Amino acid sequence: MVEADHTDALNPATLARIRQMRDLYPSPRSAVLPALWAIQDELAYLPAWSLEVVATELGLLAGDVEAVSSFYSMYFNHQPGRHQIQVCRNVSCGLRGSDELLRHLENWLGVEDGGTTTDGAFTLEGTVECLGACGGAPMMQVDRFSYENLNPERAEEVLTKIRNSEPRDLD
Amino acid sequence: MADASTVAELVNISVDGRPVEVPPGTLVWDACEKAGIFVPVYCAHKKLEPVAVCRMCLVEVEGLPKLQPACATRVAPGMVVRTQTEQVRKFRDGNLEFLLLNHPLDCPVCDRGGECDLQDFTQRYGPGRARSSITEKVHFDKAVKLSDKIMLDQERCILCWRCVRYYEEITGEREIVLQERGVHTVVDSFERQPLQSQFQGNLPEICPVGALTHRQYRFRARPWDLRRTASVCSHCSYGCNIFVDAREEQIARYASNDNPEVDDSWLCDQGRYGFPELNRPERVINPEARVGGLRQAVSYQDAVARAAGALLRVRGDHGGTSVGVLGSPRMTNEEAFVLQWLAREVIATPHVDHRYEPLEGISPEQFRLGIAELEGCDAVVVIGDRPERLSPVLTLRLYKVANKLGRQILRVPETFSAAQVVKQLPAAGRIGIVAAQADRAAAMGLRAKAGSAGREAAVLTITEAVNSRGCQDLGLLPNVGPGYRSLEHSGLFGRQLLEAAVAGQIKALLVVGDGADFEAEGLFHEALAKVDVAVVVTAWQGVASRAATVLLPGRTIAEKAGTVTNTEGRVQRVRTAVEPKFTFPSDLRILGDLAAGLGSDLGVQALAAPVFELLAAAVPAYRGCQAGLRAHWEPGS
């Protein structure tokens, strides 16, 4: 079987980053996670062909990479929303009302847990690990930033601000 | 040899109160087995490294607070193991409950039903009934065609990882991997691309449940329908040990029968799935003879008498040398030996061969190295890709030597410079050289070169068909006699013989065996048409059966009993796995009766065992080897 070469489909900077990570570790295989992060940063998710690219770059088989990418919960194999909302529902947050927060956001955004809004702006996730901000419970993490001590109104406010800060031409 | 020092090194442990002595480093599971106590296990497999994921084998070890996995714990002196305590019993029950929680109720349609470890252990150790109110199971894909050979059912999978580890440790191909995690974990191929391996057939065999099944065997039979016979795979000359499972005198499947010296429990797909060849319906089922120009069915006695009469007539008219005798590398040793005797001693012709192309310059030295001895080599040179194409299972042995034992494997093209190769070898130590028989001269040349460079080298030659080696050892060749004895007068090689027949010098042909080596050759056709007498003993309809003046129904290798010799010289038994549709005598008996018709007596009954004694007397290397030992050829013989 002739495998299509997909390396062109990636930004050269991403590819360079993958190669840099490959040479950083004592064993190239260690660069699988950083390489997947680099691709997800560019494409927002990991299409099957990108796993083959990683495999080729690191001298692995595509199956090896899929075994890894599917194990970790933060890699997507489908296109998520432009922003990812993670609502922590573990013990500390649960004790301080994260269920109500999630229910409110589900209603407000019109999506179920795990769904993406119709405008593609947000993917809502309520099944995440403890996000390590129990001191500010309840909290949510939007992309890489934490928003703590939330109540439904404050969460709405935060998300409205994020939505409005997007370039207008997306509307 | 067990001298005092090695005995002192053994570790004494007790399993359920039974004392047992094992070498240090032995796994507790093996020690239990040695003590005669069975510990249930799913993930552990003799040929794979322990992972201890199924937890089924947890046992009590005195002094340790937690139950320990017998499959991964090594023995320590004075260890006290208990496998039958209440704690262990309760956990086995609970663990099976866990396994069954998400296991579908597929047993009636599952091919594994009746020979499934999950069924068996549930019967033996498991909960008698379900107690849970949780009836919703996690669902996965079913009946996934992983390739044209393998079917995957992810719901039935208990995630023992055997398939994944097999691909990682045994073949190195890593085609099946674990995906997802937690209760959603599955085994699958990348993007469900079809498996490419030529060793897929081993997957269903190591799968403890019905997650991976053979598509060929799909819904063919239940284990209680099958009759199992231990035999040898007839695909190539490697001699993998198999079980032939037959239903109603049709082969239903091959299963591996571990022989660590030969196959190490793995079969190739060509061999495992190749048996439909033997189930073909195009069989010769009646003795026939040309009576007055017209072929018709005759009685067996009549056919033998006609054959003997015709051969006698030709010998009388033109002399013994006007008769040609052709065998087949798919004959048993007994048949090959009797056939060459029949040719040389009874018909008195030197023209006897078992193959089309000439074979010259052979000696036992070319077969000195054993298959398992490859593991003792410091480096192995493989000449060309022919050895692995002929005997695919060799690839797995080489992978083991390279990967598990960390030895050097050097694959060189068929044309190579021996001096260059020797330079790449380790400075000292044992060198194995693997070559197809066609490359034997190059292999022997390399051996000499390596020998003179201070390495100890030995050659393993890979022959072509299941009993090519036996036919050579027993002298079913025109240029050497039994045991590679040199002859006063060499006969004609197969092809020359046929040419002589076309030229009219050979007046009669005796063709015994499946004839597969000749059937494709136009020369064979011409020769058969030309000769006055063609006595054919064959199982299959074809060129030979159609042209025969006297035709006798032969048996396939699955219908025979006897021995065959694999490429390393191991003499192994083939047993009658299925009965033919007719009741005529076996090929060996036919040869004996033919000899009697020609006025000679074999001296013993035409049965495998007595004939083996006869051939062992003629070829001393074979003495005492019929139960799976390598024939012992004296150096330089």
Added chain:
Amino acid sequence: MFREMVGGLRITLREMMTKPITIQYPEEQRPVPPRHRGRHILHRYDNGLEKCIGCELCAGACPVGCIYVQAAENDPQHPVSPGERYAVRYEINLMRCIYCGYCAEACPTEAITLGPRLDLADYKRERLVATKDDLLEAWPGFHPMAQGVAEGRGAPAPQTSPLGAGSSHQGPAGSAPGLRPPIPGSRGSGGGAAPI
């Protein structure tokens, strides 16, 4: 003595007047008790698919080894039974069968039951090996695709009648599905069928 003769005759005369309990078998037949274990029936679901999945558990349970099953894989486009597997051959040697009903016990899908048929005699042994065609419930004009039956995984929707088509249990033996051997009688021959 005369009195005894008259007494005896009276009984005879009285019985001549009553309706006989014998019947004109085989033209007439008695109803069979509902749990009678006669010749086997292979059932269908209401949608016409065969209940038998070819699992061979009946053959495994059979104490005399009179059942032969050969399974095959369903074509998802034209399934014979629900799920992956069906019986392509199903034969019972009725001469060897002891009508114990273990096959019905063992059946995981209630595909086989023992029916009301009891006239199991023939002039030819071969004809007493019942084939699948003989045993299967009739389903006139059945085409799975025409009925809109799609392949479903696992067991089909629950059946309303646990014993399948109930008619075979109520009617006289003659209504049991499949081939009926010719009734031995004055018409003789015993073999309308082609020789085997």
Added chain:
Amino acid sequence: MDDEKVLTRHLGAPGLTTVGGYEKVGGYQGLRKAIQMGPEAIVAEVKASGLRGRGGAAFPTGTKWGFLPKDVFPRYLCVNADESEPGCFKDRVLMEEFPHQLLEGVLIAAYALQVTHAFIYIRGEYRFQRELLERAAKEAYRAGYAGKGVLGTKWDCELIVHGGAGAYICGEETALLNSLEGRRGQPRLKPPFPAVKGLYGQPTVVNNVETLSNLPYIVTEGGARYAALGTEASPGTRLFCVSGHVERPGTFEVPMGKTTFRDLLELAGGVWRGRQFKAMQPGGGSMQVLGPQHLDVPLDFKAVAEAGSSLGAGALVVMDDSTCLVDVASRLVDFYRHESCGKCVPCREGTYFESELMHRLEAGIASRAELAELSDICANMEGRCFCPLGDTATWFVMSALRMFPEEFESHCGAGRCPVRAGSEVAA
């Protein structure tokens, strides 16, 4: 409280996230001193400090280092920054506030163990913190504290910050090593232990962020002084994260052994909204629940163990009297079900079984027989799994069931959660 601080002693100093700011408060002096002391003296000092692992297992750090076979190189140091224990956020604070203190600790340990590659495995969710550490590491390289020839010596040390991607199990040290090798983060069979055969098959030490952050203090101030901060059985200070139903949740550094749970609760402003204390979970989501009778237990490994729980990763989750323990248990079990790696049967299937039963129980549709089933399942999991994750998935449920049996029983067949229904009526 005016106890001496170790980890948070520089709190409030400006520019601590930069090399310059950290150097102003005496940063990297520990590393300089360590290099003068030499590896053996550092190990001796750490042994003297009595420092015990802060990741949860509380194994003495000096002893752990001592397990490395002599003269086998290369060796590796891995920093476990995969903090994902529910209720625990101390490492996050240490990385956000004092990144250089951590790096200094890492370098000291790396020098003591003579490793040339130190990996900081940080969980994927801490993306911001990962970038912060990467920046800090770059600065350290520039300042000559890491890289080729550290501080003019012949010793090279690479600092590699490696991001995870969302897997609680990678906090288990062998799973972390697998993840770092680019494999599925599933635990490995032990033995061989990482100290003998770890990363890339070489001797490896895995230490927690908090453990290593203590090293600059121990090296500069001496092990004995560190040990004296706590008690003999539980030396030093420790970060505790208090969360849940308290007025001021947060992280507090307190001396071990001398402080009680009640002290800690007071530091966090007591139970919120004037409610009553009902239960607490010391040590994070994995650990057994304790009740009001345990409030005066000191923060001492042994004392907490005797009370039937463990200090674990140093978290305290407080629950007030409106809390439904079945709800909390169900939440935790769901978490373990989601995070089970799927390697061994009792954990993979057991957590699924457990969570399905907990859902039924929480919804009030389970029977009493199912409650018995639940404890039976837990018994079949505890101590039977491949790694501790399966065990910890049962601890909270088992202990809550033991301590508050009537609460679980009241759920059986109630049709809904009686505790929360009751509190709604009360409110």
